Amino acid sequence: MGELRLALIGAALLLSAHAAQAKDLRPGGKLLLTGGVSSIEGSGGGGIASWALITGYATRDGIGGNLHATRLALPDYQFTTYGAAVGVYDRVELSYARQEFDTQGTGAKLGLGSGFTFHQDVVGAKLRVLGDAVYDQDSWIPQVAVGLQVKKADRGAVIGLLGGKHDQGVDWYVAASKVLLNQSLVLNGTVRATKANQTGLLGFGGPRHDSYQPQFEGSAALLLSRRLAIGVEYRTKPDNLGLKEDDWMDVFAAFAVNKTVSITAAYADLGTIATFGGQRGLYLSLQAGF
Amino acid sequence: MIQALIFAAALSTAPAFVIEHPSATHPGEEAVAAYAQGPANAGAGPFQGDAMWTAFHRQAGVGRVVDELVDLSLADPKISDIFTSHDMERLRRTLKEQFCYLLNGGCDYSGRDMKAAHKDLGLQTTDFNLLVEHLQTAMDHEKIGFRAQNRFLARLAPMQRMTVER
Numbered sequence: 424m425g426e427l428r429l430a431l432i433g434a435a436l437l438l439s440a441h442a443a444q445a446k447d448l449r450p451g452g453k454l455l456l457t458g459g460v461s462s463i464e465g466s467g468g469g470g471i472a473s474w475a476l477i478t479g480y481a482t483r484d485g486i487g488g489n490l491h492a493t494r495l496a497l498p499d500y501q502f503t504t505y506g507a508a509v510g511v512y513d514r515v516e517l518s519y520a521r522q523e524f525d526t527q528g529t530g531a532k533l534g535l536g537s538g539f540t541f542h543q544d545v546v547g548a549k550l551r552v553l554g555d556a557v558y559d560q561d562s563w564i565p566q567v568a569v570g571l572q573v574k575k576a577d578r579g580a581v582i583g584l585l586g587g588k589h590d591q592g593v594d595w596y597v598a599a600s601k602v603l604l605n606q607s608l609v610l611n612g613t614v615r616a617t618k619a620n621q622t623g624l625l626g627f628g629g630p631r632h633d634s635y636q637p638q639f640e641g642s643a644a645l646l647l648s649r650r651l652a653i654g655v656e657y658r659t660k661p662d663n664l665g666l667k668e669d670d671w672m673d674v675f676a677a678f679a680v681n682k683t684v685s686i687t688a689a690y691a692d693l694g695t696i697a698t699f700g701g702q703r704g705l706y707l708s709l710q711a712g713f
Numbered sequence: 714m715i716q717a718l719i720f721a722a723a724l725s726t727a728p729a730f731v732i733e734h735p736s737a738t739h740p741g742e743e744a745v746a747a748y749a750q751g752p753a754n755a756g757a758g759p760f761q762g763d764a765m766w767t768a769f770h771r772q773a774g775v776g777r778v779v780d781e782l783v784d785l786s787l788a789d790p791k792i793s794d795i796f797t798s799h800d801m802e803r804l805r806r807t808l809k810e811q812f813c814y815l816l817n818g819g820c821d822y823s824g825r826d827m828k829a830a831h832k833d834l835g836l837q838t839t840d841f842n843l844l845v846e847h848l849q850t851a852m853d854h855e856k857i858g859f860r861a862q863n864r865f866l867a868r869l870a871p872m873q874r875m876t877v878e879r
């Protein structure tokens with residue numbers, strides 16, 4: 424009798440110890456802004472750069488996700504992207520974005536017809552392979568992730584006329600992100616192997632190059648409060664088409680209203696696009712998720 | 714008295730590692746199993762100079778921050794269960810010592826090391842971040858500048874690896 428009770432108590436203790444060790448699924452555990460925002464290609468990042476951070480507010484204890492919509496109003500075009508992304512256990516990120524590049528009245532001047540719009544679908548996957556951007560404050564090792572973006576543009580015929588070789592392509596990247604809490608800074612550097620023209624909206628490859636070339640994306644942000652970060656970004660791009668494709672840059676402010684909604688406002692300079700120069704304008708992005 | 718003398722003697726001969734039964738020296742607290750003491754137990758080294766100590770409003774400020782941190786954690790249904798059946802008197806004292814030590818306020822940390830103190834609590838990263846958020850709230854209420862808060866958090870962040878077990 425005594426042994427039975429003892430065995431039962433022992434089993435109960437073992438089970439409860441096991442239950443205590445089992446991982447509880449818990450969403451929304453990340454600190455504000457530490458999931459980054461949604462980039463124009465749908466991946467977690469800054470605005471024009473993909474970062475090593477896994478999107479969403481879940482830590483390694485859960486699954487997070489978000490929706491985003493972004494609009495960039497340029498003098499001669501309007502650029503819109505929207506999409507969805509999930510972050511799984513702060514390890515894997517899957518994303519989808521749909522880009523719309525509306526040539527508005529400029530379309531007529533380019534001989535495409537007023538309001539002619541280029542679209543692109545981008546499906547992304549990212550894997551965190553090393554380090555933790557937030558917790559590893561005692562080392563210089565950043566959080567490192569590798570990713571790919573599978574892109575499909577819809578205007579194959581026009582892309583062909585411009586000299587583009589393909590209407591689909593895959594970008595590969597390695598990103599390194601670090602929060603430097605001592606300096607209240609967030610730094611990111613990304614090397615991207617790509618053939619994309621204007622991120623793929625104008626196809627992939629061209630008469631000047633039809634091979635993968637490494638491009639660089641750099642971002643630096645200053646944390647002003649738990650909710651607010653301001654920063655700059657720079658992204659180099661190849662010029663495969665010989666249309667004087669420029670590097671992109673922006674200055675931005677990202678504001679987390681709470682862990683559900685964040686707003687990113689930026690002033691972006693996309694340089695020359697399809698022979699029209701000085702494409703600078705206001706960028707506004709809304710993200711909602713958990 | 715004799716105990717205190719022996720303790721003082723032990724301290725003076727081997728200041729880095731002594732065995733203490735804190736309930737004897739801190740009457741309001743429960744006894745804990747003997748453990749080796751030393752500054753390494755604090756989990757990180759102190760800042761230099763007195764800028765951080767001043768930014769935290771010295772002993773009084775750190776006392777308020779720790780008390781509010783503990784109060785908020787106990788009032789948070791997402792983590793309050795973790796603290797029940799643990800000695801909050803001791804936690805407040807050792808946390809104040811640890812923060813004072815890290816901020817270079819001249820205290821010795823007398824508690825257990827971070828891994829031992831959190832062993833078998835089954836902490837998850839989510840718990841860690843909830844505690845950090847309560848700490849941020851407490852530091853905000855103490856009107857500690859955001860940059861100084863982040864410098865302090867930079868010292869605590871690596872303790873995620875020592876305290877989180879699953």
Ligand code: HEM
Nearest residue numbers: 792795796799800807808811824825830840841844869872
């Ligand atoms: C940077 C993060 C943390 C620091 C600096 C810290 C610091 C401490 C210290 C100094 C002690 C006392 C050690 C002793 O009694 O000798 C302690 C114990 C304890 N901590 Fe933490 N802690 C951290 C994270 C957490 C988290 C995230 C939780 C739960 C949400 C937690 C819950 C506890 C509990 C319940 C005890 C009492 C353990 C016992 O009585 O055996 N701690 N912690």
